[in-house]
Amino acid sequence: MEFLFGVFCPAMSVDQNTEANLVAHISTSLNFGGVEKHMEILARSTRYSGCEHCFFAIGSGGLTATRIEALSKRVTCLGQSTKIPNIMAVWTLFRVLSHMKPHVVHTHGAEANFHGLIAAWLAGVPIRIGEEVGIPSHSAKGRWVFRMVYRLAHRVIGISEAVTGWLVDNDEVPADKAVRIYNPVDLTYSIKAIPGEVPGQFRLGFVGRLEPVKNPVVLLEAVAKLRSASIPAEVWLVGDGSQREMLAALAKQLQIEQYVSFLGYQENPAQYISQCDLYVQPSISEGFGLALVEVMACEVPVLATAVGGAPEIIEHGRTGWLLEEPSMEELVVMLKQAWKDRTQLAALGKAGRDAIITRFEPRIYMRELETLYGSILKSVQER
Known part of the structure; x- marks a missing residue:
């Protein structure tokens, strides 16, 4: 273990050269919850990926961080407040990303999108992806703020058609920048062991x-x-x-x-x-x-x-x-x-x-992600 910029983090190497196949995923925390579960499934799905994936929590670590580390993935927990806006969270992320130099930053959730996309833009990360995990309840001011933030992203993923439609309809994301990619789901659960109703209940x-x-x-x-x-x-x-x-x-x-x-x-x-x-x-x-x-x-x-x-x-x-x-x-x-x-x-x-059973397989999710990353890289290189 080591301390990075004054906060407790798991041990990790810092590469001074751009890691062309490195994808940095940023979420608010890595303890437990819906986004955290998504991060764990994503980490397990990287066996289908040609890229290296690492994981950041702006706030705290916990159960999910431990599980992802057990998969031999790099995990960094910054211990910063995730309340918008937190200049220190942006600054800390900027410093980490500037040293690590990932080729892709993929943020997950509103607070991670706000702090992570700004930091990635400041650090000059070539490909910047935001992901909205729910239908926002933004005020008019909030919609304006995120409209500005999403200008820094190359694409914004909505995890359902409903989420993507809301982002476009409320002018937070231009239609040509919005994309729907369903979350991967762990489909290894056993088929129901007790068929029909439970007797008496x-x-x-x-x-x-x-x-x-x-x-x-x-x-x-x-x-x-x-x-x-x-x-x-x-x-x-x-x-x-x-x-x-x-x-x-x-x-x-x-x-x-x-x-x-x-x-x-x-x-x-x-x-x-x-x-x-x-x-x-x-x-x-x-x-x-x-x-x-x-x-x-x-x-x-x-x-x-x-x-x-x-x-x-x-x-x-x-x-x-x-x-x-x-x-x-x-x-x-x-x-x-x-x-x-x-x-x-x-x-x-x-x-x-x-x-x-075949709609939400991790293999399909990872293929869609890497296709998205590749299309953005191609368009950036052609400019």
Whole structure:
């Protein structure tokens, strides 16, 4: 281990010459979360790449940093605040990139895009890629700021058509600079071990942060409504977040605490979700829906709000169900229908797995990335 510019970092070599095949990925942190999971899958996918890939966290490291290091990848955690704007974060990244001289900088997420693209431009990195991981909730001022920042990028990736469309429609990214590339997904999960319903229960599963945007409150309210209608519903919540204590109190208030299991963060959520009759994702907003695809890989039927990438992943009635409104009332209607048609759940789960198994493979993702990098390099060289 060594200290780099006064912050704690894993040991790494610094090359004074431009590394023509080096891609530097910048995210806000490398602990745990959706973007962090994406970084880990990306690191595992580099076996399909002709480039060397290294990973930066503007803020802290943690679980994901350790896992990526175990894959013999270079990891650097800068320990800087990710709040926009942080001049020290830009300055520290600039110094690191100026010494390392990667050929590509690929930033992931709003805070990483802001600080990383500015630093990469200042450092003269030849290829600069931003990636938006969700549909932003920017104010008019925020849209103007990111419009300026994205001028420094050669391309901006949206992880779904919904995200890319928002960026273009809101004038943050010109249409000729926006590109959609779906996230890669680990599709090695086992097929559901328990076919059909769990005897005596209608077990619902949820994976994600226990935060307002994921809307877990309506899921608990729906369970209470189902039980009052003599439907034996229960729910397993895999994940943690700021609403954990409030949800536990709500379960007690609704008198369903014995039917709600808080499983916390799990390294392998598939071992729990594969035992559920139906996976429910009642999100208010989503970017792509990584958990959704991972669940479908388990051959578990899914019900998700038609936001973000969900309509691009699910064909309603064939590979899963889409919920038009993330309200408790609409959710209860759909769940009652699923309970009524539960003998068809196994077939729906199989159709879902068959539909996604070849769409989100890491090999495909890496090929699309390197094609993008190559096209930008060609256009830069031709100028």
